[in-house]
Structure formats: C-alpha cells, structure tokens
Amino acid sequence: MNLFVIGFGYTAQRVVDLHGSGFSRITGTVRSAEKRALLAADDIYLFDGTRPADATLAKAAQADIVLISVPPGSGDDPALTAFGDAITTGRARRVIYLSTVGVYGDHQGAWIDEATPLAPEHDRVQARVRVEQEWQARIGDRLTVLRLGGIYGPGRNALVELRAGRARRIVKPGQVFNRIHVDDAAAAVMAAVRCGKGGAWNIVDDEPAPPQDVIAYAAKLMGVAPPPELAFDSAELSPMARSFYASNRRIRNIRAKQELGLVFTYPTYRAGLDALWAAGEGR
Template identity: 60%
Template sequence: MRLFILGLGYSARHFARKFGGSFPHVAGTVRDPGERTDLQDIEVHAFSGSRPADATLERISEADVVLVSIPPGSNGDPAIAAFGGVLAGRHRKIIYLSTIGVYGDHGGAWVDEGTPPQAAFERTRLRLAAEQAWTDSGYGNVAILRLAGIYGPGRNALVTLRTGTARRIIKPGQVFNRIHVDDIASAIMAAIEHGRGDTFNVCDDEPTPPQDVIAYAAQLMGVAPPPEEAFETAEMSPMARSFYASSARVSNAKLKRELGVKLAYPTYRQALDALWRAGEGR
C-alpha cells in the first residue's frame, strides 16, 4: 500500500516514523519543503491550499492510503477542494484526523460515537462539515478518527513546567481528555487495517482535570507546581478560554472493541513516567 499524507504535522510525522516501513512508498505535504529537514524517508511536496503541482496530484492519485491531517478553513476543506478530482479516480482507504471537540459541552458526562455532535463554535461547525464531506465523498473507505488533546515527546506538561509556561487553571468540574501520540499512531494503523470505514474516538482511559496533570509532572520533577488560578479571573486568550467551555468524558470503548487498539499509555501518569525516564523536562 502506497501512503500519502496530507499535512505532515506532529501526529502524522509520528505515524510515519513509527509505521512508515509498512509502506513501499510514503509521500506527504508541508507548506514549505525548504524549511523542513526532519522528514527523511518521506517524499515531500509543497501544499498551502492553492493549486498543487502536477507531480503532487500524480502521487496522491497513486496512493492506496491517504491520511488527512489538514484542518478545514473558512471556505471548507482545502484538501478536498485541491485533490478531489484525482481522489475520485479510484477506491482507497482514507483516514481523516478530526477532534473530540465536535461533541461540545456535556457537563462532564460520558459521551461516545453515538452522541450527537454540537457545533457550539465556528471551528466545530467546520470540523463537522469536513467530516461529512469526506464521509460522503465516495473517494474510498473513510475512517474518521476524533482525537483528544495530543501530547508526547517535546509536547507535554514536563516541557511546559521546565519552560515556565505551565499553568494550573481551576474550573470546578472541568475535565479534559488526552491521548499520547504513540497511541494515535497505533489507532491510525489499526484504522487502515480495518475492513470498513467508521468513526472512532481516540483518547485514553482517564479524563482528568488539567491541573492534576501539571501537579503530577511537578511531582516527577521534584519542583513546586505553579500556583492555582481561578478560571473566572485568569488572564487567557479568547481561544484558550473557549476550550474550557466544553467538559465531557469521552469513551474509547469502540476504539478498543472494534479496532483492537491496546493503549501504550492508558493514563497520563504512565505516559509522563515514560517521558520523564526518556529525559523530557530535564
């Protein structure tokens, strides 16, 4: 199976590093290939939303698996707009990376793939529209992976503590869901190998108040955690504050049951322990 990755971001790059050897050919897009030196063994193409080069169109037309990691814009999904013509030429496996943010606020209650999404924000509406566009496209067997908050090497509470950017914002009843990038990679591969398309939540076993994660990381590092800040009075950007408008516990039961994914890091504690041993935050 030839793999083409639309958007070589953090999660997609990690997938390519972990499972790229499973494919005879791997290609993907970045905005500016000249600025990227971290993509060895990947044939890199430029794409920033405008018309792609003919060579890019040819490569994606040959792909058996397309991993879509480009977010929608105000005018819809740029990948469908740019590549829909060549993707329509043959049936293939398409994995679309979405977000659990589409569920909206449920007051900390449990939700699963059968819970109707809520488009409380424009970004949520655009995500849902993109999910539907790929599902209805007829371009192939489409799997929608709704990702929780992503963390892993270089992007975790140990790093933010060490750089002095960690905060403990306290909003009673607030929980966030998260997922280690290794487990995202495993979920993508399982979805590729799965016989049909569907929607799956990709998150760990333990939705948790965000301040608890910071406190645990501080304990590992042997440092004092940052002071608690009340959500109501904390200085935050409108975007950061908007994430606290939604609180839900997202179930991963379907991911385990139907895709057979066994999480390497079922809780943030196991993941932070491993990251600390690997030298993160030092």
C-alpha cells in the same frame, strides 16, 4: 502499500517515524519549504492551499492509504478542494481523517461515545463536522474518521511546559479534558489501515482528568513545587484557549478498543508522563 500524507504535522510525522516501514512508499505534502528541507525527502511536495501541481495530484491518486491531518480553513477545506477529486477517483482503499473530539460540544462533564449527536459550538469545530460529512459523501465506507483528544508526547507535554516556566494550573471546578499520547494516536492510524470498514472512532485515553492534576503530577515527577492554582475566571487566556474550557465531557473509547483492536500503551496521563520523564523529557 503506498501512503500519501496531507500535512506532515506532529501526529502524522509520528506515524511515519514509528510505522513507516510498513509502507512501500511514503509521499505527501507540507506547507513550507523549510519543513520540506527538514524532512529531507524527495517525495514531499509543497501545498499552500492552492491547486497542487499535477505530479502531486498523481501521487495522491496512486496512494493505497491517504492520511489527512491538516485542519480545515475558515471557508472551504483546502485539502478537500485540492485533493478531493484525485482521491475520490484514485486507488485509495482507506482515507483516514484526523478530526477532534471537539465536534461533540459541551456535555457538562457527562460520559459520551460515538453514538452521541455532534453538537459543535465554535466555527473551527463546525468546520470539522462539515469536512467529515463532505468526505463521507464522496468516498463512503473508505473513510475512517479518528476523533482525537488533546495530543501530547515527546516535546509537547506538561514536563516540558513546567521546565520552560510556561505551565499554569488553571482551575475551573468540574472541568476535565480528554487526552491521547501521540504514540497511541499513531497506533490508531495503523489500526484504521488494517480495519476492513470505515467509521468514526474516539481516540482518547481511559481517564479524562482536570488540567491542574496533570501539571501537579508532572511537578511531582520533577521534584519541584507545582505552580499555584489560578481560578479560571481570573486567568488571562486567549479567546481560543478560553473556548476549550467552554466544553466539558468525558469520552468513552470502548468502541475503538473493540472494533479497531486498540490496546493503549499509555491508558492514563500518569502512564504517559512516567514514560516521558524516564525518556528524559523536562530535564
């Protein structure tokens, strides 16, 4: 299988690091020359949102699997605009789009699943829904949408934030968030590669949890006092950070387990943090 990756971000890079041996060739795009130099690969091309070079489009058309991990812009989606025709008419049997559980909007802490109507509340998640729908209209059952919870893992976790002095225990009564360890997100991508049908699946762990609990557990592992609780109403947050707290829901992952055959290595944030601490994170 040839894999073409649009955007070697945190999750896409983890897919390659853990499962790259399952592909005969891996090509793709990055936004900057600096990132390309870090990857040190000849088959990585620059893509800044404008029309790609013909050689880049040819690689996309020749791919058996396409993984799209770049977020949409404020207007037309750059990946869809640049690569839509090449992928639609190309040989890809599976196009995997990494989306977000934010497309469901706010449900006041209630449990929801893939049958729940999409109700995006902000521009960035409204754009996600448009992109999901536009890819679906173009390629139909060849499309797999993975709606990811908050991604954490090596280098990006509560242990690292605590050690750096950036962690805050912001408390909004009743608020929970859905999370997923990056290794389980990568496993979901590979499950989608193997799956014989398209669809949309929620990729979240088993336990939506209050954000302050995650920080407190990380502090316990480190043997340090957790930061004091800070009321949400008095917390200084960026508009984007504050918007995350406007949506509150508990998301089921049953369909992903049943239809993609997923068995999560880290079914709770505690399991994930335990493994990260054992690996030396936050020390």
